[in-house]
Amino acid sequence: MAYQWVNNDFPKRLIERLFAFHQTYPKEKVYLHTDRPYYAAGETIWLKGYLFDGITHRSDSVSRTLYVDLVHLETQKVIIHKILRAENGYAPGDLQLPDSLLAGAYLLRSYTGWMRNFSEEDFFNKPVTILRTDEGELSAGLTSAAVETIRPDLQFFPEGGQLIQGLDNRIGFKAIGPNGKGLDVEGFVLNPAGDTLTGFASMHLGMGSFNLTPEAGKKYTAYLKFPDGRKFDYPIPPAQAEGFSMLVDNLSNRENVRVFIRNNKAAGAQGLFTLVAQTRGQVVHIAQGDVTKKSFIAPIPRNKVSEGITQLTLFDETNRPVCERVIFIDQNERLTVSIKPTKTVYAPREKMQFDIAVTNEEGTPVRANLSLAAIDTKQVLEKEPYATTINSYLTLTSDLRGAIEQPGYYIDPKNTDRHGKLDLLMLTQGWRRFTWQDVLQDSYAPTKYPIEQGLSITGQVARLNQKTPGQVKLTFMFSRPDSTRDFMIGESDEFGKFRLDNLNFADSTNVLIQSTTQKGNRNLTIKLDDLLNQPVRLIKIPYNPVLFQRDELAEYLKRTREYLEIERQIRRNREVLLKAFTIKKKREEPRDSRKIYGSADxxxxxxxxxxxxxxxxxxxxxxxxxxxxxxxxxxxxxxxxxxxxxxxxxxxxxxxxxxxxxxxxxxxxxxxxxxxxxxxxxxxxxxxxxxxxxxxxxxxxxxxxxxxxxxxxDPTPGTLITKLQGYSKLRKFYVPKYGEDNPENRRPDFRPTLFWSPMITTDSEGKASVSFFASDARTRIRVQAEGATSDGLPGVGLANVEVK
Known part of the structure; x- marks a missing residue:
């Protein structure tokens, strides 16, 4: 074992620049909790946004504006765009789906204005299926015959990032089927002479690994074989003649993660290599070793590492990054959310009550903010096992690139084999929060979008000939639907560009902008930037888990069709044509809402x-x-x-x-x-x-x-009149009260979502309670709560009750 602590300036520079990088570009994370995974056109998606600091996972109370888009995957167009007001890191809201919406696969994506400075891979993405009650069955995907003709996608991931000639290398692999999900496979590797070097088989969702010692000048080929005789060949990535290899043991030792480092550098190579371990931008361990020693073992104490993904980077003797690997450290830093019904069996339309208790990893009651949905499981099918929750997203999938299948599997304590399978995921899943080349720069480029504590208006003023007008005086007047007015003044920069930040207005607000030059010239044009309709670049498309078989949705589509028709009929009944009559009254002068006084002198x-x-x-x-x-x-x-x-x-x-x-x-x-x-x-x-x-x-x-x-x-020169989209108004989820004599209670009730409450706060003892009425359906009700504490501990609770 050859190993020594930091003793030169390079590791110090790494720490300094990494800190400066994350101070300049702080990261944010967004998570959306929705009431269910699929909907029919005309229904409402109930949701709640959670905003977190990207490093500490504390509630993000800085950004106060959250954007939510519903994207049609086939056309990659934003169908619905909403702006939610976030307070203390929480943003409840909803999306009302138009009756005319096409059936198909959609994507819910959510982000803050600050997140637009970085890759769209950092946006939150969630697949949603939209159905229509007036159309036939939803296609269940490719036929078996079509699947057999499609070549599976097999990808190889040498541990550390590269194969080195003459060194034993571990190679992770992942096989993906035509439906975009992991495919169980087995195969073998041949050398150029046709000799079998090793066999391999996937261990979990198409993932597995095998070892290979490549020789100079030789190419290797892997073959997948299937029981029906089909065989596909795939080239193994070529090996480098010289370099480092990294093998990480994150399973066998409870106290330490062990990193095995080997190299085949020439005898004249001198200097120190550097191993850096960092979790979400925070350095947790740095060590160095002498490159003249061909084998090294570097232990990393687990108690120094926070919950989540840790990146291991190896820099060679020239301080160039040459190997990289990510690992997951499970510290059980999660909440326990207990949901207990007062009864296990209820009657239709009976009042149901649930007591909620939240404790931290030490069993201590804590305050938490939760959102809770209760659904009818006969209508809302659980089609994807181990779907994304706030637990799996915050510490796992938000720090990985690409789509993760069954993310909840890896953090469920009931799965005793999860650690080995999670290590395979880390071996085969790409991770690129940043590149070290960007971090080690002496200065960083400015960002385009600010952190938004309100809404923004940006634009540019130009002369009629499109030349720069110089600094321009600007007047803004906001006219709300309730006839209230806001008045603001400002100036553009020398190029005519202007920005107005930290605004707070609701949907459909009219704005009047007037501009004059310093000399009083109004012959100007004003153009606003389109901050909302950003291009859709779906870099990270998650798996669409909802694939339906024949008749699975018959109950849901029938009940939803009945419910939507009742809603339409109620709206039609409100539109009553009155008999014409004449009202005679002395005309009154309309009151001007701009005056708070009576009459002027x-x-x-x-x-x-x-x-x-x-x-x-x-x-x-x-x-x-x-x-x-x-x-x-x-x-x-x-x-x-x-x-x-x-x-x-x-x-x-x-x-x-x-x-x-x-x-x-x-x-x-x-x-x-x-x-x-x-x-x-x-x-x-x-x-x-x-x-x-x-x-x-x-x-x-x-x-x-x-x-x-x-x-x-009023087409006045130097004036722009437009309508702006503001914060969406909060709507309350309708909950019937069957203990009251209400005409609405006489209609049939087969709602798929029985209850949605986005803002449940536990008290100092970690307790809260909710109550609502069962529907007419005799079914099983699934109640799930998700949420987090202000310091970033996530938690999920689940309960099931029967209605008979």
């Missing part, structure tokens, strides 16, 4: 006569309102109502623009032709605005700010 309605010759709005007031004096030049006048003054001089009035307090310079920058009216409030009339209106108040109302203003009829 004086009002000026602007027209061509009284605004002629006025450079600014305040010029219109000169000599027209008793008690109001406007002195000085037009661009910086002094306004005084009833001689308001104090020891510091004139006390000017409070200025309001469409009900929003602004400074005087904003008022003077508004074009007179854009103003509809001016209200003057003196003394007590302005008291509603508090101490800010000690000098009275002047309220300016623009034509565009009026609640009933039709923006489409």
């Amino acid at each position: 004086a009002t000026i309605k602007l027209d061509l006569m009284n605004s002629a010759g006025a450079l600014t709005v305040l010029d219109v007031l000169r000599g027209r309102v008793a008690g109001v004096t406007v002195t000085g030049n037009s661009l910086d006048p002094v306004v005084q109502i009833r001689g308001a003054a104090n020891f510091q001089g004139v006390v000017e009035p409070l200025f309001l623009l469409d009900g929003v307090p602004v400074d005087k310079s904003t008022i003077t920058s508004i074009a007179v032709t854009d103003v509809e009216s001016i209200d003057v409030l003196k003394g007590a009339s302005a008291a509603i605005f508090g101490s800010r209106s000690a000098g009275g108040a002047i309220a300016i109302f623009t034509k565009r700010g009026a609640p009933d203003y039709d923006f489409s009829k």
Whole structure:
């Protein structure tokens, strides 16, 4: 055993640059919990997003905007795009599926704005099947005859990344069938002379391994053989003449992970190699060995490594990365979520109650935030064993590249053989969170997208000839469906680009953007960046687990068709045609929602006569309102109502623009032709605005700010009017209450999802409870809760009850 601790500058540089890299590019993780794996067009997908820090797995409370897309896999188009508001790392929401949606395979993907700076492989992806109740059976895939004619995909993964001549190498392999899932195979390896060197067989989901010592100048071929006589050949990757090999033992020793390092370097090679072990960007172990020694064993203490995937990288004597391997360390850092029903058997429409208890790995009760779904198992089939949950995603699949089949198998304590099979997964599954070449740079490129604590608007202002206008003044007015207004001002950069961050508005919000150059020129065009409709690049497509056999969905499609038809009929019944009649009433002046006061002391309605010759709005007031004096030049006048003054001089009035307090310079920058009216409030009339209106108040109302203003009829230069998508409004899952006399309770109830609660918080004793009513179905109800603590411990709980 030749082994020594760090004693030169290279490992120190590794630690320094790795820390700087993750400080510059902090990672985020997103997980979506949905109520079930498939739906019919017209139904609702109920979901909850969880945001985590990519290194510590603590709840991510920095990003407050979560994007959710429903992507049609065949066309790779985003069918539904939602923006969810995240609070303390949690973002509940839903997707209402249109009745017109095509049946087929879809993908739910979710990400934050910051995650768009990196590979789309980091996005959360979940397969979803959409059905139609008015169509025939869903295809179950390829026929047996077609499968037999398709060549299986067999991939080889030399441990450490490369084969070295003259050294015993372990080679992992993975066989994938035509359906994209692991295929159980067996075969053998031949040398150029046709001699059999070794046989091999898959151990789990098409994965296995065998050993090979390649010789110089020889090529090797692997053959798959099938019981029906079919045989396929595959070349083994060529071996390098010189280098390092790495073999990792993560199974036989409870205290340490042992890394066996060998090399066949020439006798003159001098220097130290470096082994680095890091977990999600945090270095947990570094060791060095002398390259003159041909064999080394480097132990890594397990108690130094956190739960999850650890990357082992070997740098040669020239500090060049030459071998890499990932391993999984199981520290049992997960929650135990217990769900206990008060009864094991319930009657139809009986109230069901479940008590929830959450403890950490030490058995101590903890606070956790959970989402819970209760489904009818006769309608919602469990087609994929060991499907992705928050447990398997957070510590396993989120740090791997490619799709993982049955991820839950590897972390289920009931599977006593899981560690060996998990090690095969680590041997054969690619891992590329970053490349060391990127990490070891002295500086890093700036990112394109910021961390979003709200919504953003970005765009560019240009002259009509598309030339750069220089720095431009901008005014933003947001008009919500409830007639409320928000008013903001800002400036672009010298190239006309602008960005407005940390906004908070809901769906279908109108925005008016006005732009003027520093000299008051409005002959400009405004173009917003399309931050929502990003191109779809499906780099990591997970397995689509839902393959249905004949008649499996008959019950679900029948009940869903009945339920959707009842919903349509209820909507039709609400559309009642009333008999025409006439109502006579004295006309009332509509109230302007921009005014929080009653009547003004004086009002000026602007027209061509009284605004002629006025450079600014305040010029219109000169000599027209008793008690109001406007002195000085037009661009910086002094306004005084009833001689308001104090020891510091004139006390000017409070200025309001469409009900929003602004400074005087904003008022003077508004074009007179854009103003509809001016209200003057003196003394007590302005008291509603508090101490800010000690000098009275002047309220300016623009034509565009009026609640009933039709923006489409105002193609003003330098102005953009558009509708923006904001945060989705939260909808509450409907739960019938059968103990009450409600007309809705008289209709049949065969809902596939009986209950969905996205925000369940356990108390200091780790306890919570939920209750809901059973449906009319005599079936088995599956209740599953998923969630995490604020410090990143995930957990999943499951319970089943019968309805008879």
